[in-house]
Amino acid sequence: MDKNSKGLAGITVDETKISKVIPETSELLYRGYPVAELVEKCSFEEVVYLLWEGELPSSSQLKDFQKHERKKRPYLDKELNFLLKSLREAHPMDAIRTLISYWGAKGYVWDQNTEERKQKAIRFLAAAPVFVSAHYRLRNKLQPIPPDNNLSYSENFLKMCFNEEPSKDMVEIFDKTMILYAEHGFNASTFSARVIASTTSDVGSAITGAIGALKGPLHGGANERVMEMMKEIKKPSRAEAYLLKALKKKEKVMGFGHRVYRDQDSRVPSMEKCAHKLSEIKSNTMWMEMYDILVSTMKREKNICPNVDLPAGPVYYLMGFDIDMFTPFFVMSRIAGWSAHIIEQGENNRIIRPLSEYVGHTKRSVP
Ligand code: ACO
Secondary structure, three states: OOHHHHHHOOOOOOOOOOEEEOOOOOOEEEOOEEHHHHHHHOOHHHHHHHHHHOOOOOHHHHHHHHHHHHHOOOOOOHHHHHHHHHOOOOOHHHHHHHHHHHHHHOOOOOOOOHHHHHHHHHHHHHHHHHHHHHHHHHHOOOOOOOOOOOOOHHHHHHHHHHOOOOOHHHHHHHHHHHHHHOOOOOOHHHHHHHHHHHOOOOHHHHHHHHHHHHOOOOOOOHHHHHHHHHHHHOOHHHHHHHHHHHHHOOOOOOOEOOOOOOOOOOOHHHHHHHHHHHHHHOOOOHHHHHHHHHHHHHHHHHOOOEOOHHHHHHHHHHOOOOHHHHHHHHHHHHHHHHHHHHHHHHHOOOOOOOOOOOOOOOOOOOO
């Protein structure tokens, strides 16, 4: 085995039409469109439609899609409330994984083709924000707020969390973060979803498995660790010394580095813009001052750039969320990308079954 390909580094396992990183410019494209442009010109719902259908929606297609998503937002019935309450003490990532798994089992029908998979996907897309916000409120001893079908995806989510009409700026910023997290090729969670889908298992199982993969700090869990680290640093003047100490101890610093990008993660400038805007709105520039010091010190010491999770930490924190909700937000958004890949895998499937090089005992007899 080529040791450089450990962790499947550099190995192409299949073809995809969903997204690409242009090697020369590090630009991330969804279905050919630069994400940096989509963030400025589209809503999250339009981007989900693009990922699933391959083209941006016309206004009537968008209206139909929004209507469909809103209709699928779950009502918190006795069963769901019971489950939510029994998960009150759980980490929000464990809660969302369990709730999505339950949602897949409820009213279960085997999904056999693209149309059936899309029907399932929209059910999970619509359900995730309801589950995440209800869990957040229950663990904070607050009553869950039912979804409001007059509101867009992000507007509704913020209202369900904070029980007040969110400002236009908050909705816009949250929606942009959803677009930025929606899709990123054959990363660990998406690959997990494709592996599960390749056995012709169902969409619910594939998304549940993907959530498990996303939870790890080397992947989606990094956005939570970033904010925990920043809170531990406390103030910008301590950032450089903190980072130097971590590097001396050979620690991985959360929010830096990426398998695909050796220089800039192309989602970072858009996420940074959101963080700066929020810092201004909230009159709190401390976290972004600390951010700048972390970025320049890491560049100087290791020539490693930040990934999207570094600016995402301050964005969600400044919006007023609990830190352990950050990765569940990633789930809400990435359901879009996972579903696109589950659908694509189903349309041209071969079971994913790699080999390993055996390095254990040679053949021996049982004594
Ligand atoms: N802090 C310190 N050093 C780092 C970091 C980091 N965050 N990332 C990479 N390096 C160093 C490694 O120590 C290694 O150095 P060496 O060659 O001297 O041993 C070199 O850069 C290559 O790093 P690898 O870990 O081999 O890179 P790999 O592609 O396997 O891992 C990963 C990528 C997991 C993202 C890694 O950079 C990391 O652990 N980052 C921190 C966690 C994180 O932020 N994850 C979020 C990823 S983006 C996302 O999921 C949205």
